[in-house]
Amino acid sequence: MQYLLNGLPIGAIYALVALSYSLIYAASGVLNWSQGDMVMLGAYIAFSLFQFFHVGFTLALLGSMFLVGAIGVVVQFCILRPLRKREAPPINVVIATLGVAIVSRNIALAIWGPEAQIFPSPVSSVPMTVGALSVTWQDLLIVFGAFCLMGVLHYLLKKTRKGKALRAVAQDRYAAILMGVDTNKSDALAFAASAALGAAAGILIAPVFFVTFNMGAGIGLKGFVAAVIGGLGNIPAAIAGGFFLGIVESLAGGLISSGYRDAITFTLLILVLWLRPSGLFLRKARQRA
Amino acid sequence: MGTHIMEISGIVKSFGGLQALDDVCLELTANAIHGIIGPNGAGKTTLFNVITGLVTPDKGRITVRGVSLPFGRPEKLASLGISRTFQNIRLFKSLSVLDNVLIGQHVHTATPVLSIILNGRTAQRWEKLAAEEAMKALRFVSLENKAADPVGNLSYGQQRLVEFARALAAKPAILLLDEPAAGMNPTEKAHLVNIITAVREKGDTVVLIEHDMKLVMNICHTITVLDHGKKIAEGPPDYVRNHPEVISAYLGRSGSHAGTAES
Amino acid sequence: MIKRVMRKKIILLAAGAAILVLPVLVSNNYYLHVINLAGIYTLITIGLNLLSGYTGQVSMGQAGFFAVGTYVAGLLAINLNIPFWAAALAALVITAACGAIIAIPAMRLSGPYLVLATVGFGEIVRLVLLNWTPVTRGAAGLTGIPLPKFFTWQCSSESQFYYLIFSVVLLGTYIAYRLAHSKVGRTFAAIREDEVAAEAMGVRVSRYKTAAFILSAVYAGMAGVLYGVFSGVASPDNFTFDDSVTFLCMSVIGGNRSIAGAIVGSFMLTGMSEALRALQAYRLIIYGGVLIFTVIYMPQGLVGLAVTVRKAIKGGKDKPASAPAEGEWKP
Numbered sequence: 001m002q003y004l005l006n007g008l009p010i011g012a013i014y015a016l017v018a019l020s021y022s023l024i025y026a027a028s029g030v031l032n033w034s035q036g037d038m039v040m041l042g043a044y045i046a047f048s049l050f051q052f053f054h055v056g057f058t059l060a061l062l063g064s065m066f067l068v069g070a071i072g073v074v075v076q077f078c079i080l081r082p083l084r085k086r087e088a089p090p091i092n093v094v095i096a097t098l099g100v101a102i103v104s105r106n107i108a109l110a111i112w113g114p115e116a117q118i119f120p121s122p123v124s125s126v127p128m129t130v131g132a133l134s135v136t137w138q139d140l141l142i143v144f145g146a147f148c149l150m151g152v153l154h155y156l157l158k159k160t161r162k163g164k165a166l167r168a169v170a171q172d173r174y175a176a177i178l179m180g181v182d183t184n185k186s187d188a189l190a191f192a193a194s195a196a197l198g199a200a201a202g203i204l205i206a207p208v209f210f211v212t213f214n215m216g217a218g219i220g221l222k223g224f225v226a227a228v229i230g231g232l233g234n235i236p237a238a239i240a241g242g243f244f245l246g247i248v249e250s251l252a253g254g255l256i257s258s259g260y261r262d263a264i265t266f267t268l269l270i271l272v273l274w275l276r277p278s279g280l281f282l283r284k285a286r287q288r289a
Numbered sequence: 290m291g292t293h294i295m296e297i298s299g300i301v302k303s304f305g306g307l308q309a310l311d312d313v314c315l316e317l318t319a320n321a322i323h324g325i326i327g328p329n330g331a332g333k334t335t336l337f338n339v340i341t342g343l344v345t346p347d348k349g350r351i352t353v354r355g356v357s358l359p360f361g362r363p364e365k366l367a368s369l370g371i372s373r374t375f376q377n378i379r380l381f382k383s384l385s386v387l388d389n390v391l392i393g394q395h396v397h398t399a400t401p402v403l404s405i406i407l408n409g410r411t412a413q414r415w416e417k418l419a420a421e422e423a424m425k426a427l428r429f430v431s432l433e434n435k436a437a438d439p440v441g442n443l444s445y446g447q448q449r450l451v452e453f454a455r456a457l458a459a460k461p462a463i464l465l466l467d468e469p470a471a472g473m474n475p476t477e478k479a480h481l482v483n484i485i486t487a488v489r490e491k492g493d494t495v496v497l498i499e500h501d502m503k504l505v506m507n508i509c510h511t512i513t514v515l516d517h518g519k520k521i522a523e524g525p526p527d528y529v530r531n532h533p534e535v536i537s538a539y540l541g542r543s544g545s546h547a548g549t550a551e552s
Numbered sequence: 553m554i555k556r557v558m559r560k561k562i563i564l565l566a567a568g569a570a571i572l573v574l575p576v577l578v579s580n581n582y583y584l585h586v587i588n589l590a591g592i593y594t595l596i597t598i599g600l601n602l603l604s605g606y607t608g609q610v611s612m613g614q615a616g617f618f619a620v621g622t623y624v625a626g627l628l629a630i631n632l633n634i635p636f637w638a639a640a641l642a643a644l645v646i647t648a649a650c651g652a653i654i655a656i657p658a659m660r661l662s663g664p665y666l667v668l669a670t671v672g673f674g675e676i677v678r679l680v681l682l683n684w685t686p687v688t689r690g691a692a693g694l695t696g697i698p699l700p701k702f703f704t705w706q707c708s709s710e711s712q713f714y715y716l717i718f719s720v721v722l723l724g725t726y727i728a729y730r731l732a733h734s735k736v737g738r739t740f741a742a743i744r745e746d747e748v749a750a751e752a753m754g755v756r757v758s759r760y761k762t763a764a765f766i767l768s769a770v771y772a773g774m775a776g777v778l779y780g781v782f783s784g785v786a787s788p789d790n791f792t793f794d795d796s797v798t799f800l801c802m803s804v805i806g807g808n809r810s811i812a813g814a815i816v817g818s819f820m821l822t823g824m825s826e827a828l829r830a831l832q833a834y835r836l837i838i839y840g841g842v843l844i845f846t847v848i849y850m851p852q853g854l855v856g857l858a859v860t861v862r863k864a865i866k867g868g869k870d871k872p873a874s875a876p877a878e879g880e881w882k883p
Contacts, residue, residue, distance in 0.1 A: 031664045082848050090663060091610050092847040095804050098797055099847065102840030110834065221671070221793070228668050263679035266672035273669045274657035341752060367754025379752075381745035384738070391735075392742045396754035398735060405734040406727050412734065419735070459753055 002133055003254040004247055009139040009208070011246020012146035013039075016201040017223025018230060018238035018245075019150065020194035026170035026233040027190035028183075030080060030093055034101040035198055036220015040213065041104060042068045042199025043206040044112055047119060061203050065196040072195025075100055076188045084187075101216065108213040121207035142204045149200050150239060153193065157235075162189055170233070222249075225265065229272050231279025240281040294319035294494050295463060300339055300349035302332075302518075309335040310346065311518040317463070322485060322495045324509035326502070326529075328538055331515040333498045334376055337467055341366055341373050353463070367396040372461035374452045376468045376498075380440050386451050387436040390426050393458030394419040426454040430484055446477040453484065464488060466497040470504055482508055506530060514538070571718060575711035584710040588782060590822035591717040592775045597802045597814035598728045599771025604800070605808025606737060607764040608744025609658065612796045613670030616677035617769040619791035620647050621776020623681060623688060626697045626786060636700035640777045647773025650677075651766035658765060659758050674796050682788040693787025697780045707781070717778055724771060728811045731767075740764060741809075805846045807853025816854050 017035060024032045046064035049055050055063065079096050088096075121138055157163035162185075168176040169186045177183055201219075202211075209215060222245065230241020248268065253261035272280060295317040302310040310332045317323055325333050338344040340351060342363035351358040359365055366372070372393070381389050398419045404412035427433040430450040435443060440451055449469060456464055466485070470478050478501065485508060489495055499505045505512060506526040514522040514529055516538040522529050529535055578584050596614055604610045625643035628634045634642075654673045661669055681688045688694075700707045700716065707716050731737055739760055742750040751757050780786055798821065806817020824842070828835035850857045 025664070031667070079844060079848065086848070086851065088848070088851050091604065091800075091804060091808075092851050094610070094667065095801060095847045096844050098801075099840045099843035102843065103837050106834075106836040106840065110837070217793070224668065225672075228665060232664060257683070259683040260679060263676050263683070266676045266679075269672045270657055270669055270676075273661055273665050273672075277661060277665050343748065343752075363748075363751040364754055364756045366752065373752055375749065375752075379746050379749035381742050381749070383745060384741055388738055388741070391738060392750065392753045392755070395735070395739065400735050402731075402736070405736060406730050408730060416735070455753065 003250045005133055005135055005139075006254070007247035007250030008243070009142040009205070009246075010249065011243035012143045013201050013205045013219065013242075014223050014226040014245050015239040015242025016146050016149065016197050017219055018227035018242040019153070019235055020197050021224050021227040022230075022233050022235055022238040023197075024190050024194050025227070026235075027166055028080065028084075028169075028187045029173075031090075031097065031224070032191070032194065033094060033097040033220065033224075034075065034104060034216075035194060035223060036216035036218070037101045037104040037108075038068050038072065038195040038198030038216070039202035039205075039219050040108060040211075040216035041071065042202030043119065043211050043215075044108055044117070044202075044213075045199070046203045047117055047206070047211070048112075050120065061200060064203060065199045068199035069192040069196035071104075072191040072193075073188045075195075076191035080187060080191070081184060101220070105213050105216060112213065114213065117211045119206035119211055138208055142208075145200070145204045149197060153197065153235075156193070162186070166190060222265075225269050229269060229280055231282030234279070234282055237279050237281040241279070244280070292319045293317060294354060295340075296352050297336075297340070298350050300336065300346045300351070302335060302339060302344060302346045308518050310339065313349075313515070313518070313520055315513055315520070315523075317494055317496060318511065319494055320489065320492055321510040322489050322497070322508050324505040324512040325496065325498045325515065326500070326505055326512060327515035327521075330517075332518040333515055334467055335518075336515070337373065337465055337498065341371065341465065367459045367461075370460075370462035371465065372456040372459040372463070373465035374449070374456050374467055374469060376471070378445075378448050378452055380448055380452055380455075382441050384440060385436070386427070386432065386438050386440050386443065387420070387423055389440050389451055390423040390455045390458045391419055393426065393455040394422050395459075397422070397460060422460070423454075423458050426458040427451075429457055429487065430454045431480070446473045449473065449477075450481075450484075453481075457488070461493065463494045463496065466495065466499075468498055468500065470499060470501050478504060571722070575714045581710050584714060586822060586826050588710065588713050588717050590819045591714075591721045592778050592782065593799065593802060593818040593822055594721055594815050595724050595775035595778070596772045596799050597806065597818045598724055598811060599768035599775075600799055600803045601806075601808045601811060601814045602728060602732070602740065602771075603764045603768035604803060605810070605813070606732060606740035606744065607761060608740075609662075609761060609764060610667050610800075611670040611765075611768065612667055612793070612800055613654070613672070613674030613677075614768065614772045614799045615791040615793070615796040616670075616674035617647050617650060617772035618776045618779070618795070618799075619677050619681060619786075619788070620650055620769075621773030622780040622786045622791075623694065623776075624773075625777040626694045626780040627687070629698050629781075630694060630696060633698075636698075636702070636781065640774070643777045644770050644773050647769045647776070648766050650773075651769025652762060654769075655762040655765035659761050671793060671796070674791075674793060678788050678791055678793075681791070688788075691787065691789075693785060693789075694780070695785045697784050697786070699784075700781050713782055717782070720774060720778060724774065725811060725815070728771075728814075732811055736760075736763075801843055805843070805850075805853050807855030807857075809852065810855050813853050813855035820854065 017039060020035050021032065024030055042064050045067050046060040049060040049063050079100065083093050083096055157167055165176070165181045166186045166189055168179065169181055169183055173183060223242070226241040226245040227238045228241070229245060230239070231237030245265065249261060249265055252264040256264060293316045297313065297315040300310050300313040313332070313336060325336065327333055335344060339346045339360070340358070342359070342361050342365065345361040353369055353371070356369070358369065381392065398415045400412050400415040403409070424433055424436065427436055430453055432447060432450055432454065435447070440448060443451065449472070453466070453469065470481055473481060482504065485495055485497070509526060511524065512526055512529045513520060514532070514535045521534045521538060522532040574587070575584060578587070596618055600611060600614055621643045624646050625639040628639040628642055629636070654670070658666055658669055682691055684690070707713060739750070739755055742755060743757055743760055747757050802817035802821045803814060804817070805821060806815065807813025824839065828838055831838065846853070852859070
């Protein structure tokens with residue numbers, strides 16, 4: 001049971017990253033392998049905002065989200081647009097985003113150095129015990145923060161004009177173009193939103209995680225796995241997938257073996273891909289043309 | 290003429306709530322040109338897909354020369370003598386015209402891998418044979434001088450002909466053509482008519498789905514009409530042309546098709 | 553007047569001679585070491601080109617097959633003192649089996665799902681190697697992999713390894729080239745372009761896909777065997793997801809639809825990686841930048857670029873429909 005609880009905060013982070021993957025995939029058909037590195041950049045930028053400008057937590061969060069979101073737009077503009085214009089094969093797009101990941105990782109290394117940074121937290125990390133279970137304020141903050149962000153995203157997608165345009169593009173890109181939607185702008189928005197979400201995820205998890213230039217790789221991959229397990233391209237499925245993965249990981253690590261934990265995760269992934277590739281939490285298979 | 294080369298009986302297929310094919314029965318006469326027509330959504334391409342293994346029917350049976358056709362196994366069709374073209378051209382875009390047509394020869398070449406690796410005489414012989422057959426097919430559609438060109442460079446009508454040649458290269462007894470004339474100009478259509486007639490004169494059977502009524506009435510010996518997944522008429526062109534149900538199926542649709550009636 | 557066919561043969565002969573005498577010309581051991589490493593990676597990339605470039609099955613898990621090759625051959629040699637060729641053979645058989653196994657789920661997958669499955673495979677292999685300590689020695693890895701010995705010839709110096717590695721590379725290149733320029737290669741390409749159409753023409757797609765996976769696995773496995781004896785040591789850290797990514801980059805940057813592309817790609821990236829070493833962190837930034845640039849502006853890789861340029865130069869001249877007759881000089 002404790003494992004279940006432990007799985008929630010990391011599950012929330014996976015959910016945010018998975019959501020970002022699905023958002024970009026649904027909106028522009030791209031797999032953004034640098035998503036995990038947006039998480040890393042978010043944490044680092046917020047850290048610098050703390051250190052050099054002495055801003056409060058919320059301001060650092062918003063500032064970092066804004067800056068990383070801007071980076072997302074730059075990536076979309078400089079890299080995705082030319083690729084799309086040249087009708088590049090998907091494998092090339094994958095490599096391009098991998099290139100972005102490599103570059104961001106090493107720029108971070110160059111700026112902030114190889115050592116792990118300690119991230120101050122606005123709440124205490126002292127565990128509280130309720131019966132046989134223990135949880136920290138930090139864990140609660142992560143989960144709460146994640147839900148807030150998801151709520152904001154939900155509002156943006158469902159109620160705002162740009163959000164509706166994005167959803168239209170996700171459902172049928174060609175039809176959306178015919179209706180006058182500027183797909184470049186919607187792509188940029190998807191990238192900005194995903195990057196910002198990633199940044200927020202990074203800041204939320206930074207106090208309890210090892211913040212290094214490399215942290216994006218693991219989180220990015222797991223987030224992607226979660227998105228696919230849930231059902232790629234679908235946001236609620238991605239969120240469910242994220243939490244599912246977090247909990248399964250926690251259970252596997254605790255009950256079976258911590259060394260083989262990831263091997264179990266990946267075996268689960270391959271089983272899902274083999275037997276139910278559309279995802280565990282999607283009712284019908286979505287055909288992506 | 291007169292023997293049945295393919296017998297289709299009782300094909301039923303629904304996709305979710307949509308009944309695509311409802312107890313469709315057909316008999317294909319050997320060495321004839323058979324047309325399948327019907328309004329959009331009648332189930333024509335679905336029928337093709339059932340025959341060629343892309344869609345598995347809920348019920349029904351198909352036999353070819355008495356042998357039962359396996360459902361859902363498209364790769365078995367070529368060796369059973371059935372070949373097809375597609376409604377939206379499905380060519381291998383980045384390959385040359387010749388390479389595209391060569392794939393049609395796939396089941397007719399039994400090149401052993403070891404011979405390939407050692408560049409042995411057997412492999413070379415098979416390649417030569419396949420190339421000859423492919424060029425024959427290209428000559429049939431008068432595209433032999435484009436053999437080395439990347440297929441993407443050809444015009445739409447020419448690409449349709451390449452697909453035709455590819456299907457021919459598979460040396461089928463039954464050739465299924467899904468809207469072969471779509472997007473062609475009158476000259477190309479005339480050329481197509483010549484090719485289809487020549488195929489039939491070779492001894493093969495041709496089945497085609499088409500929307501171009503003139504073409505269909507012109508070259509088909511028998512025409513089957515589908516509407517909403519059901520066969521509503523079948524017979525020679527004159528019979529079908531004047532059949533009241535056929536006319537109403539095409540013209541008598543109420544509601545959204547108001548204003549398209551022809552006199 | 554030089555006949556066209558003769559010209560090709562002269563080029564091949566010259567290349568062959570150059571390859572043969574290279575260790576004599578390159579006296580610097582460090583350079584030879586890098587060349588040897590590039591040769592090993594070329595094997596992996598050739599297999600990857602066949603799988604991903606020709607057949608269109610993108611794989612980011614080749615490091616897994618690579619690792620299996622190293623570990624199986626290495627462990628057999630260390631524990632049971634089996635001679636090199638026997639250990640290599642066993643490793644190839646096992647890697648081929650791995651290829652067949654991963655092909656089963658992979659067959660039905662495409663796009664991101666396939667990529668993820670291959671990533672999963674690579675990671676599972678690495679984690680098993682890391683955790684199955686009694687057999688694989690866990691994080692410590694293998695040490696003291698014995699040097700290969702053929703009858704009386706002991707392979708130990710850089711130039712000796714050069715001959716070993718490049719004999720395998722030449723053989724591998726030849727086999728891959730023959731396969732690619734035959735019905736097999738054509739069928740692979742057809743599957744990549746349109747599986748449905750290929751199947752309609754009688755191609756047994758699942759069989760060919762499995763063959764492609766097994767081929768790429770065997771190539772990577774052989775590379776692994778060579779890597780084990782070449783470096784003498786190996787640990788799970790040598791076979792990470794990042795390595796699979798590197799192999800994919802070699803494949804795409806060189807040009808994944810040709811065998812030559814594999815050679816170009818692996819040599820270029822290995823060379824570039826070493827050359828930029830001095831720049832430390834900035835090296836990978838440049839590396840990533842080159843990657844992005846290549847993939848946007850040279851989508852068919854360097855070889856693809858060369859082909860395009862050559863076509864553009866030749867494009868002005870009228871080409872006859874048939875190939876020139878033997879003896880006719882084609883500019």
